[in-house]
Amino acid sequence: MTRHAATLLALAALALCTGARGQTATLARSAMVQVPGGVVALLFPVQGEELARVGPFAIDATPVTNSQFLAFVRTHPEWAKGSVPRVFADESYLGHWSDDGTLGSADPDAPVTHVSWFAAAAYCEARGARLPTEAEWELVARAGERLADGGSEPGQRERLLALVSSRSAVPGPVGRGEVNAYGVRDMHGLVWEWVFDVGAAMNTADSRNAGDRRLLLLCGGGASGATDPNDYAAFLRYAFRSGLSGDYTGGGLGFRCAS
C-alpha cells in the first residue's frame, strides 16, 4: 500500500513537472530528439573500456505506438500478424491486436508491444532509421529531469526504480509519462524496449570460453563487475535484456527508433 501511495505521489509530481514543460503528447509522439552523444558507463563494461563513447544521434521522443506500427504493417504486409515467418517472431506476435490484423481493443496511442526484435528492426529500417544501440539507449535512460547526467540529481535512482515498478501490464498512451532532460519521454514508466545489439551480452574479447554477461548476472559475484552496484533499475534492464531472444514478443516489451 505504502509503495502504491508513494508511486501515486511520484506520478502526480511527474505530471506537474511534465505539464510545466508545456509539451503536448501529440508533439512528443512523432518527434525525434537530438542527443549530442556523450560518455556512458555501461553497467557491465568491457575490461579496460569502462566508458562507452556515443556519438551524436537522434532518438524518438516516445516509444512507437500501435497505430504507427499498424501503418507499417499495412505497407509491409510481410510483417502482418499471421504472415510473419516463425523465425522472425513467436506465436504471440501482435497478440494484443484483433485476429483480422486491426488494433481491436488495443489503444492506438499505447506503445506497440508483442513485437519481436526482427519486427522492431524492420520497422525502424523502413523509416530510414534503426534501433538505438544499448549504449545510446542507456545514455538517454540515465538522463535526469534537468541534467543529462541524472546520477547527480538527488533521488534519481529511486525515481527510476519507482517508474519501472509502477508499470501497468497493459501500458497506457505514450507521451504522458516522465520526460527527461533531453525531452525524451517514457524511457522507464511504460515498457521495456528493444535495443539494436540484442545478443550482445558478451564481456570478453575473442573468448575461447563462455565469458558471457548472463553468467555475471546470475552468479554470486553478480555485482562485482558492475560499474554502479547500487543502480537497481539498471540491473533490472540488463537482466531483462540478457534473457531475450530475437523472436520473443511480450506484452511488456516495445521499442523506439534512433538515427
Add this chain to the structure above:
Amino acid sequence: MTCFLRALAVAIVTAAASLLTACGDDGVAAREHEHGPAPATIEAHEAHEHEPATAEAHAAHDHAPALPAGELAGTSLFHLGSAWTDHRGEPFTLPALRGRLAVFVMFYGDCTTACPLLVKAAEEIEAALPVEARGQVEFVMVTFATEADTPGRLREYARSKGLDREPWRWLVGTPLQTRQLATLLGVQYRDLGNGAFAHSNVVTVLDGGGVPIARLEGLGVALDPAVEVILSNL
C-alpha cells in the same frame, strides 16, 4: 552479505526475465500480479484524437522484397533475403543456397584466437565428407566486422587459408543484416569498438530449405554430429 543479497535479487530478476521469454503472456500476467494494476492516474486521461497513421515516413525507404514465404518453412533462415557481398565483390543472398546443405560460421578477419579455430572446424567438416559429397555442401563464413572486412580483405583472408575456392563463400553485410543473421544463428557478439569483437563460437548446418539441422557451440567440440547430419541429409 549485501553483495550476496544483491546478486540473489539479480538472479531472481534474471529468472523472471527467462520466464517471460518462455511463457509469453503468462509472464506478463505474473508481472501484473506482482506490481498490481496501474494507478488510476495513468488510465484516467481525457479522450484525444487519434490522427490517421502516416505512411509517408515508411514509404521513403524501401527494403528488400519479401520472399515467397509460402514455400519456406517458418523456421527457415532463407526468410532473410537481403543481399550480402562475397569475397569476390559479388552480391549473394541466403536463398541462393536453396537445395544445398550449408555450413555457417560467423567470424572476423582480425580475430587471432577463436576464429581460426572456427574456420578450421568448418574445414575439418569438409575434409570428413566423402569426395562425392563435397560439391553438395556450401561453406559460408560471415564476418562480424562490417567495416574492416571489405570483400578484398575477406578474399585475402580466404587465400591465406587456402580457402579462396569453391564451395567456400566469405560474406560481409550491413550492421543490421549481420545482427539479424547472428540472432537467427544464436550467435552472440559485441563490438568492442577497438577492432575486436566478443563473440560466441557456433557452427551451424542448414538443410536445403534453410532450416538449421545441427548446431555446435564452443571450441574444440566434436564435429561428428555435424558430419553425420550432413551425410544423412544429402
